[in-house]
Amino acid sequence: MTLQVRAEPGQEPRGREIDHYLQGHGYRHLGEAPLVLEVGADGLSLIREEGRRELRLHLDFATGRQGYRLAHSGHQREGLIRAMGNIPRDSHVVDATAGLGRDTLLLAAHGFRVDAWERHPVVYLLLADALQRAAHDEALAPIVERITLHAGLATPATLGTPPVAAVFDPMFPERAKRAAVKKDMQLTQALMEGAPDPDPETTLQRLREAATRRVVVKRPLHAPALGPDTPQGSVRGKSVRFDVYAPAAQS
C-alpha cells in the first residue's frame, strides 16, 4: 500500500521537501492501510481514510492539558521522573524511542538535556514538526530548547558522549484505554506494520553498555521484564511500569 504526501494549497514547496526526505531515506510504506501525510499551514498530520471516517494524528504540544502540565510542573510525580532517581536535573539523558515525544518532553520539562532518537522516518517528521511549532510557544520554548531530536537508530555508535541515563520504550500491544491514545496507537501501528523495531533485548543491552548511571525501560504493568536480567527496581503506575537497570559494567 502507499503513503501519499498531500500538500494543502500554499504548502507545495514543503510537501516536495518532505517527499524528497522520504525518498532520500528509501522509505516505503509496507502496511496494508493506505495513509496520507498531510502538509498543512498548521503542520503535519498523518491520516487514515476509511470511507467517510477519518483517523487523524496531529501532534500539538502547545494546546490541551499536556502542554499546560509540562510547562507548569505538574509532572514531578510521573513514574518516569521518579524512575530517573536522583540524577541531577541538567544531566544529559537519551530517549532511545522518541515516538510521539511525550516522554521526551516530560524528561526535558524536568530539566534534563535530552538526545532523542526516532528510527521511523514518518514518526520522526511528525515529531520534528511538532517540536518546531512548540519552540514558538512561550511556555514550552525553554523545554524544547533542551531537546535534540535525531533521525535513526539509537546505537552505541550514534549515541556519542555516554549519557548519564537512557530511557527505552519499545512498542508493545495497546496499553491505554483512553480514546485519544487508542487513535494514536492505531495510526502508529498502521504506519509501522511490516517494519518492526530492532530486537529490543539487544537494544537494552547496548543502552546499558552506554549509560553511566541507569537505563529505564517502560513496560506494560503486568508484562515480564525485558531480557534475561532482573531489574534493580521498578516504579509502578496505573497501567505501566518503569524497570530500572544498572549499567552493564556495574551489574
Ligand SMILES: C[S@@+](CC[C@H](N)C(=O)[O-])C[C@H]1O[C@@H](n2cnc3c(N)ncnc32)[C@H](O)[C@@H]1O
Ligand atoms: C512505543 S513508541 C515510544 C513512545 C514514546 N515513549 C512517547 O512518549 O511517545 C516506540 C518508538 O520508538 C521507535 N524505536 C524503537 N526502537 C528504536 C531504536 N532502537 N532506535 C530509535 N527508535 C526506535 C519506534 O519507531 C517508535 O516510534
